Amino acid sequence: MRMRCKAIGILCFALIITVGISFDVAGEDPEGQMIVPMGVITLKAPQGVESKKAPVEFPHSRHFATDCKSCHHKWQGEEKIKGCQTSGCHDQAQAPKKAVSYLSYSDVGIKYFKYAYHQACIGCHKEIKAKNRQLAQSYQVVKDQLPPTGPSGCIECHPKE
Ligand code: HEC
Ligand code: HEC
Ligand code: HEC
Structure with a gap:
């Protein structure tokens, strides 16, 4: 039994x-x-984009220690969560023109899917790394006990095909 x-x-x-x-x-x-x-979500470019890089294997549930709303920032907690490339959100398939592209993470630039993902994903991983560097320098935490972080190098997210 x-x-x-x-x-x-x-x-x-x-x-x-x-x-x-x-x-x-x-x-x-x-x-x-x-x-x-749960597990891994494969993140791809919107339809019609000729990708230069391999799709990204995103371990969704390994991010659940983070508040859902820090990524699903439009979610009010009652309705269903929508994908990042929902129409009008981060669904722009082409990079904005030069004049805007230096404002990559502005209101305009962020509609371009790549800028949105790179800002969110690389932004957070780098932020944790920077904090970890400070912690390590302050000798408050032993090196192998620093909080975990994610990748910030191209190949770590976009493996060579
Ligand atoms: C680190 C960022 C991040 C965190 C934190 C996160 N998610 Fe997600 N989630 C994503 C991404 C990226 C996708 C894929 C969206 C897409 O395909 O456009 C996704 C997809 C989803 C989907 C499917 C949406 C669809 O397209 O139908 C649901 C539902 C969801 N997440 C729920 C949650 C819940 C609940 C939490 C908190 C426990 C959470 N997520 C935490 C990034 C995150
Ligand atoms: C708010 C902070 C935050 C955001 C946003 C975020 N991550 Fe992470 N990521 C983490 C942390 C923390 C870990 C370490 C989790 C662990 O190992 O427990 C991690 C781990 C990972 C790993 C696993 C690396 C390994 O060692 O196997 C990958 C891959 C990853 N993230 C990709 C992404 C992608 C792609 C996005 C954007 C859709 C994203 N992350 C957004 C914080 C974040
Ligand atoms: C933390 C993970 C992560 C890192 C690190 C990362 N990217 Fe991305 N990148 C993504 C995600 C997620 C997308 C959107 C899904 C897709 O198109 O694969 C994306 C999209 C792209 C795209 C547009 C789609 C395509 O394939 O043409 C390019 C180009 C790109 N990344 C290049 C780079 C380069 C170059 C680097 C290193 C400087 C880099 N990425 C680092 C997660 C990452």
């Missing part, structure tokens, strides 16, 4: 991993259920 319970436990766990956690966002209404992808 004990074995059976354990097996069921593992099965449920596997189901959660593959199907994702579902958040009930509208009471009993099954249409209101939001599926949260």
Whole structure:
């Protein structure tokens, strides 16, 4: 009997991993259920873009120590979360013209999908690295106990195909 319970436990766990956690966002209404992808999400350029780099394997659930809203910044917590390339958000497929491109992370530039991802992803990883460098210099934390961070080098995110 004990074995059976354990097996069921593992099965449920596997189901959660593959199907994702579902958040009930509208009471009993099954249409209101939001599926949260666990594990890795493959991030690609919008349709029509001829990618120069390989798509990015993004370990979504490894980021859940971070507040959902720091990435899903338009989310109010009630409705379903929408993707980054939702129309009018970060769906611009072409780099903005030169005059704007030096303002890459301005209101205009940030609509270009690449600037949006690079600002969010590389921005945060670099920020943690900078803080870690300070911590290490201050000798407050031993080097191998510094908080984990993510990659900031091109190949680490876009592996060579
Ligand atoms: C570090 C950034 C980051 C954090 C933190 C994060 N997510 Fe995400 N999430 C993403 C990205 C990037 C995608 C892919 C969006 C896309 O494909 O356009 C995504 C996709 C999703 C989707 C699917 C949206 C769709 O396109 O249908 C859901 C739902 C979701 N996240 C829920 C959550 C929840 C709930 C949390 C907090 C527990 C969370 N996310 C935390 C970055 C993040
Ligand atoms: C708010 C900060 C934050 C943002 C935004 C963020 N990350 Fe991370 N990322 C982290 C942290 C912290 C870790 C380390 C997690 C761990 O190991 O527990 C991490 C780890 C990773 C790793 C795993 C590296 C390894 O060692 O295997 C990848 C890949 C990654 N991030 C890609 C991305 C991508 C792509 C985005 C943008 C969609 C993104 N991250 C956005 C903080 C962030
Ligand atoms: C933390 C992860 C991360 C790092 C580091 C990173 N990128 Fe990206 N990059 C992304 C994501 C996510 C996208 C959007 C999805 C896609 O197009 O693959 C993207 C998109 C792009 C695009 C537009 C799409 C294409 O393939 O043509 C280019 C070009 C690009 N990156 C080049 C670079 C270069 C060059 C570097 C190093 C200076 C770099 N990236 C570093 C995550 C990263």
